[in-house]
Amino acid sequence: MGSLFFVQLEQGHRLEAQPAPQVEGEQPAEQEKTEGSEEGTEQAKEETTAANESETDAESGGFLLWDYFLAGGDFMWVLFVAGVIGLAVFFERIYFFATRKLTKRTFEQDLVDALNTRGMEGAKDVLAANEKLTISKILNEGLAVAEGDPEHFSKGVEREAGGYIALAERGLPILAAVSTIAPLVGFLGTVSGMVEAFDAIANSDSVNAKVVAGGIKVALLTTAGGLIVAIPAMTFFQYFQSRVNAFATEVEQAANHIYKQLLRKDSSAA
Numbered sequence: 001m002g003s004l005f006f007v008q009l010e011q012g013h014r015l016e017a018q019p020a021p022q023v024e025g026e027q028p029a030e031q032e033k034t035e036g037s038e039e040g041t042e043q044a045k046e047e048t049t050a051a052n053e054s055e056t057d058a059e060s061g062g063f064l065l066w067d068y069f070l071a072g073g074d075f076m077w078v079l080f081v082a083g084v085i086g087l088a089v090f091f092e093r094i095y096f097f098a099t100r101k102l103t104k105r106t107f108e109q110d111l112v113d114a115l116n117t118r119g120m121e122g123a124k125d126v127l128a129a130n131e132k133l134t135i136s137k138i139l140n141e142g143l144a145v146a147e148g149d150p151e152h153f154s155k156g157v158e159r160e161a162g163g164y165i166a167l168a169e170r171g172l173p174i175l176a177a178v179s180t181i182a183p184l185v186g187f188l189g190t191v192s193g194m195v196e197a198f199d200a201i202a203n204s205d206s207v208n209a210k211v212v213a214g215g216i217k218v219a220l221l222t223t224a225g226g227l228i229v230a231i232p233a234m235t236f237f238q239y240f241q242s243r244v245n246a247f248a249t250e251v252e253q254a255a256n257h258i259y260k261q262l263l264r265k266d267s268s269a270a
Contacts, residue, residue: 072221075189079182079225086178086233089171093240096168102247103135108254115261123258134164135251139258150262157255161248168244172237179234186226193219 069076107130114122124143130136141160146153197215 068221069225071218072189072225073193075185075192075222076225078185079222079229082178082182082185083229083233086175086229086236089174090232090236093171093236096170097240097243100168101133102168103133103250104130107133107135108250108257111254112257115257120258120261120265123261135247135254138164138251139254142255143258146262148262148265150259153262154255154259157251161251161255165244165248168247169241172240172244175233175237175240179230179237182230182233183223183226186223186229189222189226190219193222 069080072079107126110130111123111126114126118125127136127140127143131140138157138160142153142157145156194216197212197219200215201212
């Protein structure tokens with residue numbers, strides 16, 4: 001009887017020591033919290049790593065350009081100065097054309113209509129209505145010295161227009177010079193770098209392909225720099241020159257209309 005009691009008591013202790021059965025598919029709350037915190041930590045680490053990599057790439061890109069510039073040698077500084085001069089001329093010309101009203105799109109047609117309807121009086125009214133335009137100032141100056149003589153008018157317009165056109169073309173020769181000289185400076189730097197690279201190869205006991213390629217790459221940097229400076233300078237020059245040429249053509253056409261009207265008036269008076 002006593003032994004049976006101890007056996008039952010021992011079995012009861014074993015049952016109490018066994019853990020409660022766990023439902024399949026269910027995880028403890030502490031494990032879920034741990035896994036969630038681990039996932040959040042990993043995601044934060046990934047975001048931080050990506051941000052650091054992007055910052056490193058941006059910094060390395062800036063340093064890489066600066067290293068390329070320095071590797072080009074003294075010729076790169078010459079190209080830098082040329083580029084600064086070209087940009088200065090560009091912004092100065094932009095300001096000039098933005099503040100000077102040379103002409104307007106309908107000016108010539110308005111002048112022709114006025115000449116056809118009311119003759120010289122109509123032309124003078126059009127010029128007075130557009131007195132702030134540069135083209136009106138040029139034509140008014142021609143009429144002021146003409147005194148009814150077509151030849152005097154033509155010479156007066158030519159002299160006055162020459163001064164304004166020279167003012168509009170100011171700085172353009174500098175852009176043309178930069179666009180022409182910059183590639184030559186870059187090419188000179190490349191030739192100089194190639195000479196130095198091959199001289200180093202000739203004086204070395206063994207030829208390394210990486211060293212040769214690196215020397216040639218550095219030598220070509222000045223050519224790239226020259227083209228980077230020259231292409232925008234040439235573009236700016238062509239743009240401003242086309243505007244000046246268009247203005248000169250319009251002045252010539254408008255003056256020709258008035259010149260013909262003065263000829264008709266002169267012939268009728270004779």
